[in-house]
Amino acid sequence: MSSGFKWFIVIGVAVLVGLVLVVIYGSLVYLAPNANASRWQGGSGMMQDQGWAGGYSSNGERIYFTGTSDSGRTITFRGGPMWLYMHGGSCASCHGADGRGGSPVMMGTAIPSDIRYEHLIAEEHDEGEEHPPYDDELIKRAITEGLNPAREPLDLTMPRSDMSKEDLNDLLDFLKTLQ
Ligand code: HEC
Numbered sequence: 131m132s133s134g135f136k137w138f139i140v141i142g143v144a145v146l147v148g149l150v151l152v153v154i155y156g157s158l159v160y161l162a163p164n165a166n167a168s169r170w171q172g173g174s175g176m177m178q179d180q181g182w183a184g185g186y187s188s189n190g191e192r193i194y195f196t197g198t199s200d201s202g203r204t205i206t207f208r209g210g211p212m213w214l215y216m217h218g219g220s221c222a223s224c225h226g227a228d229g230r231g232g233s234p235v236m237m238g239t240a241i242p243s244d245i246r247y248e249h250l251i252a253e254e255h256d257e258g259e260e261h262p263p264y265d266d267e268l269i270k271r272a273i274t275e276g277l278n279p280a281r282e283p284l285d286l287t288m289p290r291s292d293m294s295k296e297d298l299n300d301l302l303d304f305l306k307t308l309q
Pocket of ligand 1: 194210211214219220221223225235238240241242244245269272278283284286288289291301
């Protein structure tokens with residue numbers, strides 16, 4: 131091979147590699163803002179679906195889904211898993227939008243219960259549960275103090291919420307609407 135031809139190959143390859151890099155860089159710059167835009171749209175769309183902009187029909191519903199009340203106050207709590215403190219969350223994060231619970235949660239050591247009102251006040255319980263049925267006051271005590279009707283502590287996966295009387299009543303009213 132003549133040395134002239136060798137240089138031709140070397141320079142040709144270098145130019146090709148350069149072109150490929152330019153194309154890759156160019157497409158990254160071109161695509162990145164679009165990718166971000168669609169992600170943001172997705173994000174805000176989800177927030178709207180959840181009625182983030184105050185679209186809840188009651189204060190109780192808002193507390194159940196967002197963990198904040200109409201007064202704008204974030205409800206503080208003790209216990210519960212670490213992620214709840216870092217990412218926020220609400221009753222719905224664990225007990226589900228329909229209140230049926232039943233699915234394990236991250237870093238949880240107990241399965242969230244079915245907290246639909248009818249279920250809580252029923253005489254019949256899930257297997258292994260031995261305590262009298264809940265009533266309104268006992269449900270509120272479970273939410274604030276984490277005690278079941280037999281005064282036994284609930285698993286610490288269930289946070290103990292610090293709520294005003296009004297917020298607590300609104301939340302209870304909402305639990306009564308979960309079918
Ligand atoms: C981080 C997850 C988590 C969050 C958030 C949470 N809970 Fe729970 N909750 C649980 C778990 C787990 C249990 C079951 C505890 C047990 O078995 O000892 C429970 C139990 C309960 C119980 C008692 C039911 C029973 O079977 O004795 C009630 C009532 C309840 N939760 C209501 C609520 C309400 C209302 C909220 C919102 C203010 C809420 N929980 C938020 C996880 C959670």
